[in-house]
Amino acid sequence: MQAPSIGGVQIPRGTGQVIRLSRGASLSDFADKIGVNPASLVQVMFHLGEMVTATQSVNDETLQLLGAELNYNIQVVSPEEEDRELLESFHLEFGEDEGSDDDLEARPPVVTVMGHVDHGKTKLLDAIRHTNVVAKEAGGITQHIGAYQVTTEVDGRERKITFIDTPGHEAFTAMRARGAETTDLVVLVVAADDGVKPQTTEALNHAQAADVPVVVAVNKIDKEGADPRRVRSQLTEYGLVAEEFGGTTLFVDVSAREGYGIDDLLEAVVLTADAELDLRANPQQDAQGVAIEAHLDRGRGPVATVLVQRGTLHVGDSIVCGEAFGRVRALLDENGRPIEDAPPSRPAQVLGLTAVPDAGDSFLVVSDDRVARQIAERREARERTAMFAQRRPRVTLEDLESALKRGERQELLLIIKGDVSGSVEALEDALLKIDVGEDVVLRVIGRGVGAITQDDVNLAIASSAVIVGFNVRPAGRAGELAQREGVDIRYYTVIYQAIEEVEAALKGMLKPEFEEAQLGTAEVREVFRVPRVGNVAGSIVRSGTINRASKARLVRDGVVVAESLTVESLRRFKDDVTEVRDGYECGVGVGYNDIKVGDVIETYEMREKPRS
Ligand code: GDP
Numbered sequence: 001m002q003a004p005s006i007g008g009v010q011i012p013r014g015t016g017q018v019i020r021l022s023r024g025a026s027l028s029d030f031a032d033k034i035g036v037n038p039a040s041l042v043q044v045m046f047h048l049g050e051m052v053t054a055t056q057s058v059n060d061e062t063l064q065l066l067g068a069e070l071n072y073n074i075q076v077v078s079p080e081e082e083d084r085e086l087l088e089s090f091h092l093e094f095g096e097d098e099g100s101d102d103d104l105e106a107r108p109p110v111v112t113v114m115g116h117v118d119h120g121k122t123k124l125l126d127a128i129r130h131t132n133v134v135a136k137e138a139g140g141i142t143q144h145i146g147a148y149q150v151t152t153e154v155d156g157r158e159r160k161i162t163f164i165d166t167p168g169h170e171a172f173t174a175m176r177a178r179g180a181e182t183t184d185l186v187v188l189v190v191a192a193d194d195g196v197k198p199q200t201t202e203a204l205n206h207a208q209a210a211d212v213p214v215v216v217a218v219n220k221i222d223k224e225g226a227d228p229r230r231v232r233s234q235l236t237e238y239g240l241v242a243e244e245f246g247g248t249t250l251f252v253d254v255s256a257r258e259g260y261g262i263d264d265l266l267e268a269v270v271l272t273a274d275a276e277l278d279l280r281a282n283p284q285q286d287a288q289g290v291a292i293e294a295h296l297d298r299g300r301g302p303v304a305t306v307l308v309q310r311g312t313l314h315v316g317d318s319i320v321c322g323e324a325f326g327r328v329r330a331l332l333d334e335n336g337r338p339i340e341d342a343p344p345s346r347p348a349q350v351l352g353l354t355a356v357p358d359a360g361d362s363f364l365v366v367s368d369d370r371v372a373r374q375i376a377e378r379r380e381a382r383e384r385t386a387m388f389a390q391r392r393p394r395v396t397l398e399d400l401e402s403a404l405k406r407g408e409r410q411e412l413l414l415i416i417k418g419d420v421s422g423s424v425e426a427l428e429d430a431l432l433k434i435d436v437g438e439d440v441v442l443r444v445i446g447r448g449v450g451a452i453t454q455d456d457v458n459l460a461i462a463s464s465a466v467i468v469g470f471n472v473r474p475a476g477r478a479g480e481l482a483q484r485e486g487v488d489i490r491y492y493t494v495i496y497q498a499i500e501e502v503e504a505a506l507k508g509m510l511k512p513e514f515e516e517a518q519l520g521t522a523e524v525r526e527v528f529r530v531p532r533v534g535n536v537a538g539s540i541v542r543s544g545t546i547n548r549a550s551k552a553r554l555v556r557d558g559v560v561v562a563e564s565l566t567v568e569s570l571r572r573f574k575d576d577v578t579e580v581r582d583g584y585e586c587g588v589g590v591g592y593n594d595i596k597v598g599d600v601i602e603t604y605e606m607r608e609k610p611r612s
Contacts (some may be wrong), residue, residue, distance in 0.1 A: 114206070
C-alpha cells in the first residue's frame with residue numbers, strides 16, 4: 001500500500017511486517033532496513049514533532065512511534081537479546097544451570113561490603129582476609145585480585161564465603177547495570193561513632209533494589225563515643241530491624257582495626273545466607289560466570305579475575321569472556337597459588353586470554369577454541385559497528401537547519417582509561433548519571449584498562465573527545481601527541497573529583513541562552529527599485545542606530561510581516577555606510593521586496609545571557 005504522503009513526505013508504508021532494530025539504532029539504520037532514504041524518515045519524525053538527525057541514536061519509543069506511523073511492527077532488540085541469540089546460534093545458553101534440581105549443590109555466598117565513606121569498609125575487608133586460616137598458612141601473602149574466599153566454622157562445619165574486594169556500591173551498581181548479578185548478600189558497614197550517613201542509606205537502597213539480604217557490621221566499637229545501640233535504632237527506620245529488637249536482621253559489633261568480632265560477622269553471613277537464600281549451582285557443567293576485574297600484566301599478558309557462578313572452571317578450558325577469548329593457561333587463587341579448578345562461587349585469576357575483558361563481562365566455557373574465537377569476534381564486530389554508528393558525523397539537513405540549530409544537542413565525548421576495569425566501569429557509570437538537563441549530552445566513546453596510548457589520543461583527536469585517566473598516565477609518545485594536538489587529558493585518583501569536574505565542564509558548555517536586544521528602528525518614507533538589488537527603503541531612523549549586517553524585521557501596522565532579515569545594504573546619499581543614527585535619513589536594503597511606505601524596520605541583535 002502506498003500512502004499518499006505523510007506531512008508532504010512521499011514514503012512507502014509497510015504492511016505490518018516485523019522489523020528488528022538494535023536498541024539505540026538511528027533513523028539511518030531504520031531506513032536501511034526498509035529501503036528508504038534516511039532524510040525522508042527525518043522529515044516524518046519532524047512532522048511527528050521530534051527533531052532528530054539521521055545518524056543520531058534514538059530511544060525505543062521513537063522507533064516505535066515511527067514504526068506505527070509507517071505501519072511496521074518494530075521489535076527493538078536489546079544488546080542482551082542479541083547476545084543471547086548469538087550464543088544460541090552456537091547452541092549455548094548463559095545464565096541457567098544445566099540439568100535438574102538433583103544436579104544442584106550448595107555453593108558459598110558471594111558478599112559485597114558497602115557503607116558510608118570512612119566507616120571502615122576497606123579495613124574490614126583487610127581484617128577478614130587476614131583472619132583467613134588459609135592465608136595465614138600461606139604466609140599471609142594475599143594479593144588484591146578483586147575477590148577472595150575465606151573459610152569459617154559454623155556449627156562444627158567448615159563454610160566458605162566469597163568477598164568481592166571492591167568496597168562500595170558504585171562497582172556493585174555498575175555490575176548490576178551490565179546485568180551481572182554477582183552479589184548474594186551485602187555487609188553494610190556503619191561506624192558506631194558516626195551512625196547512619198547518606199551513603200549508608202544509599203548503599204541500603206541499592207541492596208534493597210537488588211533484593212539482596214543485608215547483614216550489618218557495626219564497626220569501630222573500640223572507639224570512644226561508639227554507640228552501637230544507636231546504629232540499631234537508626235536503621236530500624238529503614239526496615240532493618242535487629243534480632244534483639246524483634247526483627248530478622250543480624251547486627252554484629254566489630255572492630256576492623258582490632259580484629260574484633262570478625263568471626264561473629266562471618267557466622268552471621270552464613271546464617272543469613274542459609275535462612276534467606278537457596279544458593280545452589282551445578283558444579284558438573286561447563287563453567288560460567290563473570291569477570292570482576294581485569295588488567296594487562298607486563299609479563300603474563302591479560303589477567304582476569306573471574307567469579308565462577310555455575311560449573312567448574314578447569315585449566316585447559318576454552319573460554320570466551322566479553323570480546324576476549326582464549327584457553328585457560330593457568331588458574332591462580334587469591335594467594336597467587338596455582339589451582340587446578342574453580343568450582344561455583346570461587347574467584348580465580350585466569351591467565352591465557354587474548355585481551356583484557358571489561359568488569360561485568362560474562363564468561364563461559366565452550367567446546368573449543370574455534371567457537372570461543374568466533375563468539376568473541378562476532379561480539380567485537382557488533383561493538384565496532386555500534387561505535388562507528390555513534391562516531392559518524394552529524395548530517396546537516398538544509399531544510400531543518402534552523403530548527404535543528406534551536407534544538408540541537410551539544411555533546412561532551414569522553415574516553416575513560418583506568419588501572420583496573422572495576423574503576424573504569426564505576427567511573428563511567430557515575431559520570432553517565434550526571435544530570436545537567438537535556439541540552440547537553442555526555443557520551444563515553446572509548447574505555448579501557450591500562451595507560452593512555454597513542455590510539456586513545458588519536459580517537460580523541462578524531463572525535464574531539466576529552467580523555468579521563470584514572471590512576472593512569474600516558475604511555476610513550478601519547479602525552480606528547482596529546483599536547484601537540486591540543487587533546488585535553490584529565491588525571492584523577494578519586495572518582496568523585498572526576499565527577500565534580502566533568503559536571504562543571506558540562507555546565508560550562510551548556511548552550512548559552514540568548515535574549516534579544518533592540519538596536520534601532522527606522523520608518524520607511526519611500527520605496528526605491530534598484531536594479532539587481534531589489535527594493536530599498538528610503539527611511540528615517542527613529543530610534544537607536546541602524547547598523548549594516550544586523551538582524552532586522554519588518555513591522556507593518558504593529559504586525560511583523562517579515563522576520564529573520566538582515567540589513568544587507570545601508571547608504572547615506574550615494575555612500576555605503578556601516579551605521580546611521582537616530583534622526584538621519586538613509587537607504588536600507590533588507591533583501592525583502594514587499595516593503596511599503598509607513599513600515600517600520602526594527603534591528604536587533606541576540607545577546608548571550610549569563611547563566612546563573
Ligand atoms: P572506607 O572508606 O569505608 O573503606 O574506610 P577505611 O577502611 O578506609 O577506614 C577509614 C578510617 O577508619 C581509617 O583511618 C581506618 O583506620 C579507620 N578505621 C576503620 N575501622 C576501624 C575500627 O574498627 N576502629 C577504629 N578506631 N578505626 C577504624
